[in-house]
Amino acid sequence: MTTLALVRPRTDWLGIVFAALLTIAIVGPLLVVGTWAFTEVWRYPNVIPQQFGFRFWGQTLGRPDVWNALMLSLQLTTVVTLLSAAICLPAAYAFARMSFPGRNILFFSFLAGHAFPKFGLLVAIAAIFLQLDLIGTFWGVVLIQLVGTLMFMIWIPVAAFQAVDRRMEEAARDVGASPLRVFWSITLPQAGPTIAAAVLLSFVGTFYETEGAWLIGAPGIRTMPVLMISYINNQMVIQFGAVLSVVLWVPSFIALMFARRVIGGGAFARGFGG
Amino acid sequence: MSVLHIVEVTKTFPGGTNAVDSFSLDVADGELVCLLGPSGSGKSTLLRMVGGFEQPTGGRITIDGEDVTHLPPERRPTGMVFQSHALWTHMNVFKNLAFGLKLRHMPANLIKEKVEAVLELVGLAGYGDRMTTQLSGGQQQRVALARSLVLEPKILLLDEPFASLDQHLRERLREEVRDIQQRLKITTLFVTHGQDEALSMADRIVVMANGKTEQIDRPDVVYRNPQTPFVAGFIGTMNLIEGEVQGGHFVRADFTVPLPIADGPATLAIRPESLDLAASDKPGASVHRVTDYGTHGLVDLDLADGTRLKSMVAHPDLFRAGQGIELLPRAVAAYRNNQQIYRSSP
Ligand SMILES: Nc1ncnc2c1ncn2[C@@H]1O[C@H](COP(=O)(O)OP(=O)(O)OP(=O)(O)O)[C@@H](O)[C@H]1O
Ligand SMILES: [Mg+2]
Numbered sequence: 334m335t336t337l338a339l340v341r342p343r344t345d346w347l348g349i350v351f352a353a354l355l356t357i358a359i360v361g362p363l364l365v366v367g368t369w370a371f372t373e374v375w376r377y378p379n380v381i382p383q384q385f386g387f388r389f390w391g392q393t394l395g396r397p398d399v400w401n402a403l404m405l406s407l408q409l410t411t412v413v414t415l416l417s418a419a420i421c422l423p424a425a426y427a428f429a430r431m432s433f434p435g436r437n438i439l440f441f442s443f444l445a446g447h448a449f450p451k452f453g454l455l456v457a458i459a460a461i462f463l464q465l466d467l468i469g470t471f472w473g474v475v476l477i478q479l480v481g482t483l484m485f486m487i488w489i490p491v492a493a494f495q496a497v498d499r500r501m502e503e504a505a506r507d508v509g510a511s512p513l514r515v516f517w518s519i520t521l522p523q524a525g526p527t528i529a530a531a532v533l534l535s536f537v538g539t540f541y542e543t544e545g546a547w548l549i550g551a552p553g554i555r556t557m558p559v560l561m562i563s564y565i566n567n568q569m570v571i572q573f574g575a576v577l578s579v580v581l582w583v584p585s586f587i588a589l590m591f592a593r594r595v596i597g598g599g600a601f602a603r604g605f606g607g
Numbered sequence: 608m609s610v611l612h613i614v615e616v617t618k619t620f621p622g623g624t625n626a627v628d629s630f631s632l633d634v635a636d637g638e639l640v641c642l643l644g645p646s647g648s649g650k651s652t653l654l655r656m657v658g659g660f661e662q663p664t665g666g667r668i669t670i671d672g673e674d675v676t677h678l679p680p681e682r683r684p685t686g687m688v689f690q691s692h693a694l695w696t697h698m699n700v701f702k703n704l705a706f707g708l709k710l711r712h713m714p715a716n717l718i719k720e721k722v723e724a725v726l727e728l729v730g731l732a733g734y735g736d737r738m739t740t741q742l743s744g745g746q747q748q749r750v751a752l753a754r755s756l757v758l759e760p761k762i763l764l765l766d767e768p769f770a771s772l773d774q775h776l777r778e779r780l781r782e783e784v785r786d787i788q789q790r791l792k793i794t795t796l797f798v799t800h801g802q803d804e805a806l807s808m809a810d811r812i813v814v815m816a817n818g819k820t821e822q823i824d825r826p827d828v829v830y831r832n833p834q835t836p837f838v839a840g841f842i843g844t845m846n847l848i849e850g851e852v853q854g855g856h857f858v859r860a861d862f863t864v865p866l867p868i869a870d871g872p873a874t875l876a877i878r879p880e881s882l883d884l885a886a887s888d889k890p891g892a893s894v895h896r897v898t899d900y901g902t903h904g905l906v907d908l909d910l911a912d913g914t915r916l917k918s919m920v921a922h923p924d925l926f927r928a929g930q931g932i933e934l935l936p937r938a939v940a941a942y943r944n945n946q947q948i949y950r951s952s953p
Contacts, residue, residue: 500693503660504751507687508707508758522697557661567618 616666686755
């Protein structure tokens with residue numbers, strides 16, 4: 334993030350080198366994939382492709398399985414994010430503001446799923462889902478992806494709610510607001526930017542999630558990223574996968590733009606008590 | 608016309624801390640009462656119980672005869688100003704002030720009128736569009752005050768509202784708040800641990816220690832006639848000397864003074880301005896240090912056993928470190944078992 338850059342009067346060579354390395358590491362592969370997406374002929378040992386064109390775009394986007402996968406992915410991600418928000422935000426508020434027996438154990442159990450190697454956990458869950466006939470179904474994938482969002486959707490909002498000044502809430506009670514009204518008019522707007530960040534993260538994270546979607550969803554449910562991987566693995570034509578991955582940049586690009594507008598600089602830091 | 612009665616209110620926190628202990632106070636209509644006491648004496652806890660933010664574990668609170676002891680804050684006719692101002696940073700000044708009025712379903716044009724009037728009152732006319740983070744500390748505290756005043760509460764509660772401001776600003780705001788309070792004749796409870804604040808603002812002062820009342824009196828009385836050794840030591844500078852009374856004389860080391868009370872241990876209290884000095888060869892005290900403040904001087908003295916006393920003198924140049932001194936108290940008070948048992952006529 335740009336906010337991490339330090340403002341210094343003198344030239345920060347170490348910083349520049351670091352930024353350059355980061356740029357190469359991140360932008361480099363993107364550049365190669367991006368180039369492939371618009372390439373019709375590119376043979377060794379040329380550094381740049383012999384022929385550019387949109388032929389593979391037409392071919393890729395003309396495939397009905399691509400559109401089905403895109404629609405499915407958007408549906409899945411929306412359902413998962415909404416469900417996750419509905420479950421996690423009230424829970425996060427409870428964790429942040431109330432004390433009840435078993436609070437700490439419950440809190441850590443929400444996060445514990447991320448403390449173990451994920452794939453082993455997924456296989457265990459898949460075994461259970463098999464018995465419940467959830468394998469290869471929409472709701473099976475929803476469930477597994479929901480588990481994946483818990484970390485972001487509990488942890489970050491808990492920090493956000495805790496960072497809200499109690500005195501602000503009391504001042505609102507003082508001028509006549511009911512507890513519910515205080516939550517709606519004071520607590521939520523104060524925690525809002527950070528919570529928006531959490532929702533965004535879980536939306537993007539869910540959209541790109543492949544392990545769970547593949548393990549639980551196959552063969553009936555094929556999301557966009559799963560489709561892309563199968564193209565890259567099974568098809569001799571590199572361009573199909575490249576075009577799809579360029580298409581997949583779109584949501585994260587939109588998310589980034591949205592994040593910059595809605596969240597603004599210090600929100601994350603504030604959410605973590607900074 | 609609003610009067611506040613606090614009747615034997617007690618607050619014991621779950622951990623067992625007895626923050627307020629059977630505290631009683633009546634605040635008259637339009638009166639400003641200061642709660643004064645050291646850190647942890649239960650001032651904030653008491654104020655928060657009046658505001659409805661803490662539940663008393665015993666006792667009653669009534670406002671104009673109505674029992675509010677168990678009402679939540681939103682249903683009490685009280686307005687609280689917090690030390691940290693607690694303005695809502697996601698709203699501008701106008702919205703901060705309008706929020707409570709909107710909750711009361713007041714029409715928009717009336718809200719605008721009221722908010723502008725109260726901004727004028729606190730000297731912030733035209734600041735409605737500012738975000739609260741774009742204000743100075745003093746301006747933020749004025750907005751916080753306005754936020755409470757605009758709702759015309761029966762009781763105004765202030766918890767060290769100026770503690771985070773610098774000395775100069777604190778003095779100015781103190782006067783402004785006092786002016787506004789007197790103009791609106793609003794019944795006010797004011798928490799502070801600055802005694803100059805209490806002495807300069809209050810109609811009456813409540814001195815608290817360990818959740819209990821030590822003394823409730825007018826500021827000048829609290830200063831001139833402290834009822835307990837705690838109040839004597841807490842308000843202003845005071846020489847407090849532990850000693851014995853024997854045959855009508857108070858004795859500590861070589862220092863004796865007539866004190867017509869029964870024999871036994873006693874604490875003698877003498878203000879520095881009531882302790883005159885005379886150069887002497889008689890044993891009594893010696894000068895430790897002389898400080899010249901221009902308008903007056905302060906002489907630090909040691910009794911023979913090392914007890915340190917202070918005396919305020921008009922001509923510090925008459926005294927020199929090491930010099931022998933006779934102590935001539937003009938006014939004394941004596942305490943025994945935490946009670947005043949003697950006071951010389953002033
Ligand atoms: N929520 C709480 N839980 C437990 N103990 C508390 C709580 N709030 C205050 N106390 C205790 O109650 C006592 C009185 O606290 P209070 O805040 O009323 O003091 P105060 O007079 O306002 O002090 P200060 O001048 O430092 O603000 C203290 O011993 C404090 O530790
Ligand atoms: Mg306090």
